[in-house]
Every structure is written in structure tokens, then in C-alpha cells.
Amino acid sequence: MPSLRWAAALVSLLLAACTHTSTQRPPGPLRIVATTSTLASIARGAAGAAADVRSLVPVGVSPEDFQPSPDAIAALRNADVLVENGAGLEGWLEATIRNAGNPHLRVVTCTAGLPVRDGNPHLWMDPVYARAYVAKIRDALVAADAVQAPGYRAAASAYDAQLAALTARTARKIATIPAGRRTMIVFHNAFDYYARRFGLQIVGAIEPTPGAEPNPAHIAELVGLARNRHVGAVFAEHEYSDKLARSLAQSAGGLKVAFLYDDSLGSEPAVSTYVGMIDVDTDTIVSALR
Ligand SMILES: [Zn+2]
Known part of the structure; x- marks a missing residue:
């Protein structure tokens, strides 16, 4: 019965094909999901311009206040690689990963092994740490898609050179602020690593705990600090009301x-990438303090 044997052979061939494809990732670029728009930009730099990268937290929303939507769960269900900051920035993420139920998801925790100070998660605001993020993301992409590894290595290396240039440029710009005027009050603790890297003094933050309204005694204390420490300017953030910053400054x-950008990129082209955001922030700080 040659036709039966044929059919059996065909079935076993199809089964083999099925088991084969289920252990391999589908063709096409890796699906990379980053938690924030800022991390998505860094991941895009590491992965190359053609990469498929999206962020869970939309532009203009703080990751500290984010409520994940069913969209975010679906994105993680279909992703190959998740790029998270870690160090407590994304308190909502663990449940979102659990709900997505994607056993193939490869998670890159960018701050793992880096010196997190006082539980502050904003290490990416220092471009030297952003370069460490790029190396971690590159390694995850290479492990997830060996075929495209040379492309990821080349993209990450070119982007790392851009971040090295950004670091040098930022240091040069900050150096133009007279030494006695490098003091600032910020909206929240996003600039601690940036300030340490480039020699600025952060005297205080309007919102000491992200997402928690400050009390009047705290604002009064900041007014005193601003006068005693000769603070040059008060920095608000685009995502938040500037009411407290204005009354404090007055x-x-x-x-x-x-106004500064940090947790989220902006919608204007100049601040639609991580490099652009750091450049714009630096120019804002220099012109406010100089
Ligand atoms: Zn933040």
C-alpha cells in the first residue's frame, strides 16, 4: 500500500517540522520591549536602526506612576527580549511579566551589578552607566539571536562611541558653569548620578519620594537651603505640574x-532619543546656572 506509507511519511515529516519550529524563534527581527521610552532609545542604539523596539510606558508618563494596561501584558507575551532598568524603578513589572506568561522571554536588568546608591534607580542619567546598559543589552541580543550577532555587535559598538562622545561633550559644557554656581534643586532624584559624574551639587528634591506629594515643611526647608547654599535655579519636569517649583523659586x-527630561523622553524631535535628551538637559542646566 504505497499511498498509506506515503501518508505516514508525510505525517512524520510534518511532525518533525512542527517540533523543529517550536524550539526555534520565528524568522524576522527580535521583538525587543523596554519598560521606558528612555531605555527603548538606549536599546535601539544597542540593537541597530532596523530593530523592532517598543516601550511599555508611553512618552510623557513616569515609570514610577505607571499602571500597566492589557496592551503592556500583550507586548510582553509576544516579546523576545525585555529591557528593564531594575533597582526598584518598575514596581509594577513583576506582576506584568507573570500575567504575560511568556516562558521564552529573556529579561535584561540594566542596573544588575552596577553601584546603585541609596536605592536610587536613575543610573542611565549618567552616560557612563548608559554604556554599561548597552553592553548588557548587546549580550542579551547576541544570546537570543546568534545569526544576527555580528550586526548587534557592530550597532552596539557604534552607539557606545556616540555615548563616549556624549560624556565628553557634557563634561565640557558643565565645565563652563562657574564653580560656585553649580548648585540646583530638582523635582525628583533623577539627577543624582548625572550630578556626581559632572560635578554638580543637588541641594534637594521637591518630591523626595517619587509619586508622593511633598508637605509644606519640606518646601519651607528647601527655601532655606536654596538661600543658604546659593542655589542657581529650580528644575521642574515636563511630566509634572511646575506649581511647587514656581512657588519655591519665588x-x-x-x-x-x-524644565528637564529624565524618566521619559519628550515628544519634540530634539528630545526623542536618549542622546538628544541628555544634550537638551545639559544645555538647559548650563543656561539656567551660568
Ligand atoms: Zn524617576
Whole structure:
């Protein structure tokens, strides 16, 4: 019965094909999901321009206040690689990963092994640490898709050179601020690593605990610090109301108020990448303090 034998052979061939494809990832670029728009930009740099990268937290939303939508769960269900910051930035992520139920998801925790200070997760704001993030992301991409490994290595290396140039450029710009005027009050603790790297003094934060409204005694204390420490400007953030920053600046003797980006990129083209965001922030700080 040649036709039966044929059919049996065909069935076993199909079964072999099925088991084969189930252990291999489907063709096409890796699906990379980053938690924030800032991390998505860093991941895009590491993966190359053609990469498929999206972020869970939309532009203009803080990762500290984010409520994951069913969309976020679906994105993780279909992703190959998840890029998270870690160090407590994404408190909602563990449940989202669990709900996505994706056993193939490869998670890159960018701050793993880096010196997290006082539980502050904003290490990416220092471009030297952003370069460490790039190396971790590159290694995960190479492990997830060996065929494309040379492309990922080349992209990550080119982007690392851009971040090295960004670091040098930022240091040069900050050096133009007179030494006695490098003091600032910020909205939340996003600039601690940046300030340490480039020699700025952060005297205080309007919102000492992200997402928690400060009490009037705290604002009064900041007014005193602003006067005693000769703070040059108060920095608000685009995602938040500038009401407290303005009243603080006024009470401290009419200080300048300027706006910075950190947890989220902006919607304008100049701040739509990580490198652009750091450049714009640096120019804002220099012109407010100089
Ligand atoms: Zn933050």
C-alpha cells in the first residue's frame, strides 16, 4: 500500500517540522520591549536602526506612576527580549511579566551589578552607566539571536562611541558653569548620578519620594537651603505640574525655573532619543546656572 506509507511519511515529516519550529524563534527581527521610552532609545542604539523596539510606558508618563494596561501584558507575551532598568524603578513589572506568561522571554536588568546608591534607580542619567546598559543589552541580543550577532555587535559598538562622545561633550559644557554656581534643586532624584559624574551639587528634591506629594515643611526647608547654599535655579519636569517649583523659586528670592527630561523622553524631535535628551538637559542646566 504505497499511498498509506506515503501518508505516514508525510505525517512524520510534518511532525518533525512542527517540533523543529517550536524550539526555534520565528524568522524576522527580535521583538525587543523596554519598560521606558528612555531605555527603548538606549536599546535601539544597542540593537541597530532596523530593530523592532517598543516601550511599555508611553512618552510623557513616569515609570514610577505607571499602571500597566492589557496592551503592556500583550507586548510582553509576544516579546523576545525585555529591557528593564531594575533597582526598584518598575514596581509594577513583576506582576506584568507573570500575567504575560511568556516562558521564552529573556529579561535584561540594566542596573544588575552596577553601584546603585541609596536605592536610587536613575543610573542611565549618567552616560557612563548608559554604556554599561548597552553592553548588557548587546549580550542579551547576541544570546537570543546568534545569526544576527555580528550586526548587534557592530550597532552596539557604534552607539557606545556616540555615548563616549556624549560624556565628553557634557563634561565640557558643565565645565563652563562657574564653580560656585553649580548648585540646583530638582523635582525628583533623577539627577543624582548625572550630578556626581559632572560635578554638580543637588541641594534637594521637591518630591523626595517619587509619586508622593511633598508637605509644606519640606518646601519651607528647601527655601532655606536654596538661600543658604546659593542655589542657581529650580528644575521642574515636563511630566509634572511646575506649581511647587514656581512657588519655591519665588519664595527663595526669584530664582529661575527650568524644565528637564529624565524618566521619559519628550515628544519634540530634539528630545526623542536618549542622546538628544541628555544634550537638551545639559544645555538647559548650563543656561539656567551660568
Ligand atoms: Zn524617576
